[in-house]
Every structure is written in structure tokens, then in C-alpha cells.
Amino acid sequence: MRIRIEPRAQPSRLMGWLSPLLAVVLTLVTGFLFSAFLGMSPVDAFHAFFVAPIDDLYGLGELGVKAAPLALIAVGLAIGFRSNVWNIGAEGQLTFGALVGGGVALWAYEMEGAWILPTMILAGALGGMAWASIPAFLRTRFNTNEILVSLMLNYVALLCLSYMVHGPWRDPEGFNFPESRLFSESAMLPIILEDTRLHAGALLALVAVVLGWVFVKKSFIGYQMQVAGLADTAARYAGFNRKRMIWMGLLIGGAAAGIAGLSEVAGPIGQLLPSVSPGYGYAAIIVAFVGRLHPVGILLASLLMSLLYLGGESAQMELGLPSAVTGVFQGVLLFYLLAADLFINFRIRAVAPPGSRSPSKPAEASS
Amino acid sequence: MDTFTAIVLATLGAGTPLVFAALGELVTEKSGVLNLGVEGMMLVGAVCGFAVAADSGSIWLGVLTAVVAGAAMALVFAVLTLTFQANQVASGLALTIFGIGLSAFIGLNYTSVALDGMDPIQIPVLSDIPVVGPLLFGLDPLMYLSFALFGAVTWFLYRSKAGLLLRGIGEAPHSAHAIGYPVIRIRYLAVLFGGAMAGLGGAYLALVYTPLWVEEMTAGRGWIALALVVFSTWRPGRVMLGAYLFGGVTILQFHVQGLGIDLPSQLLSMLPYLATIIVLVLISRDINTIRLNAPASIGQAFHPSN
Numbered sequence: 001m002r003i004r005i006e007p008r009a010q011p012s013r014l015m016g017w018l019s020p021l022l023a024v025v026l027t028l029v030t031g032f033l034f035s036a037f038l039g040m041s042p043v044d045a046f047h048a049f050f051v052a053p054i055d056d057l058y059g060l061g062e063l064g065v066k067a068a069p070l071a072l073i074a075v076g077l078a079i080g081f082r083s084n085v086w087n088i089g090a091e092g093q094l095t096f097g098a099l100v101g102g103g104v105a106l107w108a109y110e111m112e113g114a115w116i117l118p119t120m121i122l123a124g125a126l127g128g129m130a131w132a133s134i135p136a137f138l139r140t141r142f143n144t145n146e147i148l149v150s151l152m153l154n155y156v157a158l159l160c161l162s163y164m165v166h167g168p169w170r171d172p173e174g175f176n177f178p179e180s181r182l183f184s185e186s187a188m189l190p191i192i193l194e195d196t197r198l199h200a201g202a203l204l205a206l207v208a209v210v211l212g213w214v215f216v217k218k219s220f221i222g223y224q225m226q227v228a229g230l231a232d233t234a235a236r237y238a239g240f241n242r243k244r245m246i247w248m249g250l251l252i253g254g255a256a257a258g259i260a261g262l263s264e265v266a267g268p269i270g271q272l273l274p275s276v277s278p279g280y281g282y283a284a285i286i287v288a289f290v291g292r293l294h295p296v297g298i299l300l301a302s303l304l305m306s307l308l309y310l311g312g313e314s315a316q317m318e319l320g321l322p323s324a325v326t327g328v329f330q331g332v333l334l335f336y337l338l339a340a341d342l343f344i345n346f347r348i349r350a351v352a353p354p355g356s357r358s359p360s361k362p363a364e365a366s367s
Numbered sequence: 368m369d370t371f372t373a374i375v376l377a378t379l380g381a382g383t384p385l386v387f388a389a390l391g392e393l394v395t396e397k398s399g400v401l402n403l404g405v406e407g408m409m410l411v412g413a414v415c416g417f418a419v420a421a422d423s424g425s426i427w428l429g430v431l432t433a434v435v436a437g438a439a440m441a442l443v444f445a446v447l448t449l450t451f452q453a454n455q456v457a458s459g460l461a462l463t464i465f466g467i468g469l470s471a472f473i474g475l476n477y478t479s480v481a482l483d484g485m486d487p488i489q490i491p492v493l494s495d496i497p498v499v500g501p502l503l504f505g506l507d508p509l510m511y512l513s514f515a516l517f518g519a520v521t522w523f524l525y526r527s528k529a530g531l532l533l534r535g536i537g538e539a540p541h542s543a544h545a546i547g548y549p550v551i552r553i554r555y556l557a558v559l560f561g562g563a564m565a566g567l568g569g570a571y572l573a574l575v576y577t578p579l580w581v582e583e584m585t586a587g588r589g590w591i592a593l594a595l596v597v598f599s600t601w602r603p604g605r606v607m608l609g610a611y612l613f614g615g616v617t618i619l620q621f622h623v624q625g626l627g628i629d630l631p632s633q634l635l636s637m638l639p640y641l642a643t644i645i646v647l648v649l650i651s652r653d654i655n656t657i658r659l660n661a662p663a664s665i666g667q668a669f670h671p672s673n
Contacts, residue, residue, distance in 0.1 A: 005452075005670075088460060138644070138647075138648055142648045142651055142652045143652065143654045143657065144648050144651040144652075145594075145597060145647060147403065148590060148593060148594045148643070148644075149647060151587070151590050152587065152591075152594075152640040152641075152643050152644050153644075155586070155637070155640045156637050159633040159634075163631050166633070167631065282460075282464055283464075285460055285464075286461070286464065289457055322471065322472055322475050324468050324469075324471035325468070325472060326468065327468020327469070327471065328465065328469050328472055330465075330468065331461055331462070331464045331465020334457070334460075334465075335443065335447060335458075335465065338451065338453035338454065338458050338461060339446075339447055339451040339453060341453060342452055342453070345452070346670075
């Protein structure tokens with residue numbers, strides 16, 4: 001018997017939903033083997049990673065605190081990814097959104113008013129969009145690869161933030177630490193669950209998930225973008241405007257990442273620091289894929305990824321593992337998912353070796 | 368040593384990791400595969416090379432380990448994209464994310480270790496010639512290796528039958544398959560070569576250029592190497608030119624400060640990234656240049672049944 005990989009007549013919808021689950025299970029198995037390899041009890045490791053971080057209300061709040069920016073960014077990115085617009089500059093767009101939105105907060109220092117927060121959110125979104133408009137403009141005008149441009153801008157955005165908190169926006173009473181003033185009360189997102197750090201940013205993320213769903217399923221441009229992603233030639237023959245899709249894909253991703261950045265600085269951080277994100281912009285790429293580029297899937301995937309972050313922190317405290325394991329397992333999860341996706345378009349069949357004469361069967365109907 | 372020689376030497380040093388990584392990626396892309404995981408492969412190469420060199424005391428064993436580690440990372444990518452038919456863009460990103468995490472994990476105990484680095488080869492008499500002496504006869508061994516690899520890659524791609532086949536597969540994999548060439552196997556080899564070269568680039572960074580291990584020490588060089596391949600319009604000679612150009616931009620920031628020009632350090636640190644964007648714009652502006660030179664099947668999964 002030989003194993004052969006052969007294409008399915010139609011992509012399997014069942015496998016489309018099963019493959020993320022398969023990837024999660026395989027990642028867990030890898031984690032078990034990994035902890036056993038390091039000489040730890042896999043049960044303890046599992047407990048430290050997935051149970052201990054969320055066994056109380058505060059922990060559940062933290063789950064939301066980290067899932068919110070991931071879901072928000074991933075919903076935005078997924079819209080671009082669906083149409084093959086590869087914005088991998090969410091980290092930079094997040095940083096620039098935090099910079100612009102945080103700038104409003106610093107400008108409104110010690111001011112009062114209900115207008116401050118909405119203005120900050122708007123500024124955050126505009127900051128992210130401005131940053132994303134650079135790759136969009138260069139791609140549509142000069143045909144420049146948006147992957148490389150958006151990625152380079154991640155480094156540039158981080159350096160912009162670093163310059164501002166080391167220089168003009170440094171807290172005058174901050175003993176020369178590279179950090180801004182603490183935002184005033186009226187420039188902070190309110191806590192929505194008492195005794196936790198869960199803030200209104202989580203609501204923004206939920207709104208984004210709903211809006212993302214409406215955009216993908218109900219809007220004409222969302223439909224056009226999906227067609228372009230699945231069959232570029234068909235989209236071109238239909239006369240869909242490719243440039244408009246590139247702009248939409250990048251601007252929506254930028255706005256979402258910018259708001260996520262603002263929610264971080266106006267939420268759990270409360271000021272501008274040289275670094276405002278533990279790699280949410282990159283992790284959100286994984287969230288978008290594991291969530292099948294679907295808003296509801298993304299919501300679930302963001303909770304899982306958030307748990308991986310919390311698990312990494314908890315494993316650091318309880319098991320003395322470096323928090324870098326989070327990054328390792330994020331990568332492993334995506335590897336398994338990408339591999340498992342094979343079974344959406346292909347199936348594995350055992351075929352008789354050439355030479356043995358078996359009666360040929362009629363081709364099975366595709367599942 | 369006069370200032371000019373020092374600047375040229377520093378430029379060569381800063382450009383060499385890019386030479387390795389970009390030449391490797393060039394060969395990978397020529398076979399029709401786009402591996403965006405260069406950054407991750409460089410980091411894992413760097414940290415593995417550094418760890419082995421620090422523990423064994425042998426720089427060369429470190430270099431060898433880095434090459435193997437880079438190739439091992441590339442193997443993961445190859446299995447995903449070539450055997451499991453996964454999307455190349457997503458798999459490359461996954462490789463980079465994984466590599467950043469893995470290298471931080473491995474390198475945890477090595478962040479405060481110092482190595483001696485690698486001494487330049489000083490060819491007696493010849494290296495004493497003013498200006499050209501140190502530049503031609505006083506470089507470190509890996510730099511000479513990078514020149515040799517440049518020659519080898521150029522010869523392989525344009526003068527050897529295997530190179531012709533590799534390029535043919537990048538242009539028209541289905542035709543090559545129809546004639547009977549093993550498309551997948553050759554792409555595997557091209558991806559592995561790319562990984563080994565990225566590992567070597569990482570080793571140069573961690574063992575010779577700095578020589579230190581710092582988390583995420585490549586600081587985007589893997590991505591710059593990817594940009595260089597586009598900038599070069601897939602030609603080895605222009606890869607070299609581009610790599611040294613970027614080496615020059617990288618060390619410019621130190622010299623500007625040395626000249627007493629008061630610019631914020633962050634602005635200077637942005638220069639390599641901004642320069643990358645600018646050269647990408649300049650080269651991509653003419654859509655036909657890219658269309659004519661890019662391997663026709665780049666980024667597309669290949670399955671004999673398609």
C-alpha cells in the first residue's frame with residue numbers, strides 16, 4: 001500500500017472547521033512532549049499554562065484584556081487577507097495609533113469632558129489608517145510590495161514612539177525615565193468588570209467583530225474583495241476595482257490596529273511607553289488564520305491566543321520557563337494549522353502499489 | 368588604518384549578513400518559492416551558532432551549527448509549503464514568528480556571554496599595502512566565503528545545467544514536471560539552501576559582526592534581505608551591490624553622530640528601513656521590470672494535478 005495525496009473535487013467545508021481544532025490538539029500534544037522533554041510533569045505544565053491563569057475572576061478579566069486587541073486587529077487584517085492584501089504592519093499601525101491617540105490624551109492633560117475619549121479613539125484610528133495608507137499608496141501608485149513596506153514601517157513606528165517618549169513627551173516629573181505622563185482619569189477607558197482590568201476596549205473589539213461580519217457577509221465591496229481573493233482573474237473580468245480593494249483592505253486593518261493601540265495605552269498601560277505591545281500585531285496574524293478569516297472564528301481564536309500569552313506568563317512564574325515559549329507555541333500552532341489545511345483541498349488515499357492487480361473502483365463522490 | 372579604509376571595512380561587515388541571506392533567498396525564489404521566513408531562520412541560525420560556539424569554544428563549529436539550524440528551519444517551511452501545499456506567505460510569516468520565539472528561548476542563558484569573534488586573515492606583506500591592502504588581503508574568513516559563494520551562486524544559476532533546471536522550474540513548473548523533472552525535490556533543495564545561507568548570515572551577525580547574542584538582534588535584516596532580492600531584480604550581482612549599499616546606510620548612522628551632527632538617534636536608526644522602502648519604490652515603479660525578471664511561478668503552490 002502506498003499513500004497518495006490527491007485533490008478533492010471540492011474543498012471540504014467540514015475540514016475547514018476541523019483543521020483549527022486539529023491544530024490546537026496537535027499543539028497541546030507538542031506541549032506535552034516538550035514539557036516531558038524538559039523534565040517537567042506535563043500535567044503541571046498544562047495546569048500552569050491553561051488552568052492557573054484563568055481560575056479566578058481576575059484571570060478571566062485578563063483573558064479579555066489580551067483577547068480584545070487581538071480580536072480587533074485580526075478582524076481588520078482578515079478583511080485584507082481575504083482579498084490577498086498582505087498587511088503585516090499591524091504592529092506599526094498599532095504603535096502609531098497609540099502614539100496619535102495618546103498624543104491627544106497628553107494634550108488634554110488634566111482636562112475634563114466626555115469628548116476626550118471619543119476623540120482619542122478617533123485619533124487612534126486615524127493614526128493607524130495614516131500608517132497603513134503608506135503601503136496602500138505605494139502599492140497602488142508604484143506597485144510596491146505591501147508586505148515588505150508594511151513590515152519596514154513597524155520598525156519606523158516603534159522608533160517614532162521611542163523618540164517621542166525619550167524627548168518631547170517625556171514626563172517632566174518622571175525622573176528622566178522614557179515614559180509620558182500618566183493619562184488623566186477622563187482619558188482612560190472605563191473598567192467594565194469590577195475587580196478586574198477588563199476595560200471598554202473589549203466592547204470596541206466586540207463591535208468590530210459584528211462590523212467585520214456585516215462587512216464580509218452583507219456589503220458589496222466585501223463580496224468583491226472575497227471574489228478577488230479566491231479568483232483574481234474573475235474579479236478583474238468583472239471589472240472590480242483592485243486599487244479600491246487594496247486601499248480598503250489596508251485602511252480597515254490600520255484603523256482596527258490603531259484603535260487597538262489606543263485601547264492599550266488608554267486601558268491597561270495608562271501612559272505612553274517605548275513599547276506598547278507584546279507583539280499583538282504579529283500574533284493577530286495567527287489569530288486571523290486560526291479563526292479562518294471569519295469574525296466569529298477570530299473571536300474564538302483570540303481567546304485561545306490570549307490564553308497562550310497568559311499561560312506563558314504563568315509558566316514563567318510557576319515553572320521558571322521563559323515567556324518566549326509563548327512565541328514558540330504561537331508559531332507551532334500556525335504550523336499545524338497550515339499543515340492541517342491540506343485536508344481542505346486534498347485527501348489522503350491509500351493506493352495499491354503498481355503491479356498488484358486490484359479491480360479498479362469507480363471514483364468516490366467527494367465528501 | 369585611515370578613515371576611508373575603516374569605513375569601507377565597516378560597510379563590508381554590515382553588508383555581509385545581508386549578502387548571505389539574500390543570495391540564499393535568491394536561489395529559493397529562482398525555484399519559484401517565496402520564503403518570508405528569512406528573519407526567523409537568521410535568528411535561529413544566529414542563536415544556535417552562538418550557543419555552540421560559546422559552549423565548545425570553537426567559532427567554526429558554531430558557524431556549521433548555524434548553517435544546519437537555518438536549513439532545519441527551512442525544512443519545516445519546505446514540508447509545509449511543498450508537501451502540505453500550504454500558502455507560502457502565511458507559512459513564511461509563521462516561520463518568522465516561530466523563529467523569534469525559539470531563538471529567544473534558546474538564547475536565554477547566552478545574553479551575557481561574550482565571544483572573541485573572528486580574527487581577520489592578515490596575508491603578510493600584501494595586507495600592508497596602503498588602502499587596498501587591508502581591503503583585499505585583510506578581511507575575515509567568512510567575508511571571503513561570501514565572495515566565493517557569490518561566485519558559486521552566479522556560476523550555478525547561469526552556467527550550470529542544474530541551475531538552468533532550477534530557473535526553468537521557477538518559470539514553468541508544470542512544463543518541467545511534464546518533461547519528467549522532480550519539481551518538488553528540486554524546490555526542497557532550493558529552500559534548504561536558502562535556509563542554510565540565512566543561518567550563515569545569522570552566524571556572521573552573532574559570531575563575527577557583534578559578536579554577541581541579543582534577542583531579535585537581526586532587527587529586520589531578514590526582511591531587508593527579502594527586499595534586496597526584489598531590488599536586485601533577481602540577479603546575484605545586484606544583490607551584492609544592494610547588500611553593501613545597505614551596509615553603508617547602516618554604518619552611516621554611527622558616522623553622522625561622530626561628525627557631531629545633532630540628529631535624534633531614533634531618526635538615524637530609521638535610515639535602513641526607510642532606505643529599503645525607497646529602493647523598493649524605485650525598482651517596482653516600472654511594473655514591467657518586475658514582471659520580466661520575477662520567476663513566473665513565484666509564491667504558487669505546485670501539485671502535479673493542478
